[in-house]
Amino acid sequence: MNQATLDHYTTLPARQGKTCSISANWIASSFLLSLGSLLNIFAYSSLEPLVIAILFYSFGAFFLNVPRIGGMYERKMFRMVFSVCWFMAGIAAIYANYLNDPFQNTSDAISFFNLATEGARGLTLGDLKGISQGAGVIVIWRFVYDFFSRIGFEKVRYIGILVNVFSVALSGVIAIKIVKHTFGADTPRFNRLILFFSLSGLFWLFASIHVRDAVVLLGVTSLVYFWVRYLEKPQLINFVLLFFATAIGFALFGALRTQFVFVPLAMLMAGLAAYLFHTTTKRSRMVGRYTFILLGVVIAGFLYSTLHDSLFRMVQGAYGGYLEAATLQSSGDSLGYRFITAAPWPLRLVFGSAYLFVFPIPFWSGFQLESVYHLFKSFNVLFFYAVTPLFALALLRICQVKTLRRPSVMFLLFLVIGFTLSIAGTSLETRHFGTFQVSLLVLATLPDLTARRDRMAYKKLLFVFLAMMGFVYLVWFCLKFI
DSSP: OHHHHHHHHOOOOOOOOOOOOHHHHHHHHHHHHHHHHHHHHHHSSHHHHHHHHHHHHHHHHHHTTTEEEEEEOHHHHHHHHHHHHHHHHHHHHHHHHOOHHHHHHHHHHHHHIIIIIIITOOOOHHHHHHHHHHHHHHHHHHHHHHHHHHTOOOOHHHHHHHHHHHHHHHHHHHHHHHHHHHHOOOOHHHHHHHHHHOOOOHHHHHHHSSTTTTHHHHHHHHHHHHHHHHHHSOOHHHHHHHHHOOOOOOOHHHHHHHHGGHHHHHHHHHHHHHHHHHHHHHOHHHOOOOHHHHHHHHHHHHHHHHHHHHHHHHHHHHHHHHHHHHHHHHTTTHHHHHIISSSSSHHHHHHHHHHHOOOOSGGGGGGGSSOHHHHHHHHHHHHHHHHHHHHHHHHHHHHOOOOGOOOOHHHHHHHHHEEEEEEEHHTTTTTHHHHHHHHHHHHOOSSOOOOOHHHHHHHHHHHHHHHHHHHHHHHHHHHHHH
């Protein structure tokens, strides 16, 4: 790698964008917001979705205009992502109400809706934990449904879906702040992250279907933000904020999704590992680092000793449950089941991790009118085809440039690796992978695509990746039909 490239990544200058992009954002978001409202009005045969969407959007816009909370690009992210997700919610509503989408009408989505409206009336959070693995999200939905019911609106699922749309948009706002802390006020990176959030099929799915993943995404992204904030500026106030955020995470993550009770502990391990990789030699930082490591080891040891058995049973149960489900769905004939799901653990971790970035195969399998769930997953893998080489380029630059191996960057990298392996070893479900996707997307903003060297490197990696996928499809065709 030449000296100019090293110098460029050493300085990482903050760059300001042109104001015309803001106008383009307004035009695109206004168009999608209007079209999404029309689709939802048509799907529900009512004007109420428009009214409630305006209330949610206005609340977010007002909140992000509060000084020191929002900024130009936070508002730009919220506006675009809310509009895109509301448009996708309109498409999902047509699938549900006119095409009888089985995923929305007979599985988890309808179960969550029933519990959030009538089925969980009078039940506490503790009661709900006994009947659902998403008790915390049900409580949030129930509160919002009851609020709108008191002011005269019917309990229809677009209300819960708007909670999801709002949660995904707010996750995007927090992601902007993560990039700001990691790379500075860099406009091209902000714009790229907004594009990522707008094009992710998994985020469309989280927002537009009555599932818990949008709120889980918000919780995970928030905790990542407090970690990055502290790792970039290890000040007392940031440590206090991180301490309370982690404590809240330990208390509440299990209520959002039972298996995610381990997430705060995993982030603690990633944060400690990131510190170990940091090479600064300043005495004050050294003292603070080893104090933090000692404290972290004590806390982690205590948590591991108290949670070890339950965590082991949870992982084993998740793996067995998903394996059984995959067996029933595929009847052993699926190539994914044959070569990945039913493979021994070491092979499953390796090939399963790669599979999360290229599922479904073939990508067009979801282009149908049966379920929007599969439609969004097919669009998501096309999104991954473009983002994966960019993430690979970020890994390459991290290996090449020592100054990039800062604690915050290494923390994000360890999260991507750790959570990818954990999902490959259990569910192999890309929907679960999506709740940790923000760390990957932030790292994918690291390459500087305004510089010719990174643009050319990205094009080469993209060509190699697409060539590899072409070979995979050739093998798939031969195994399937020959």
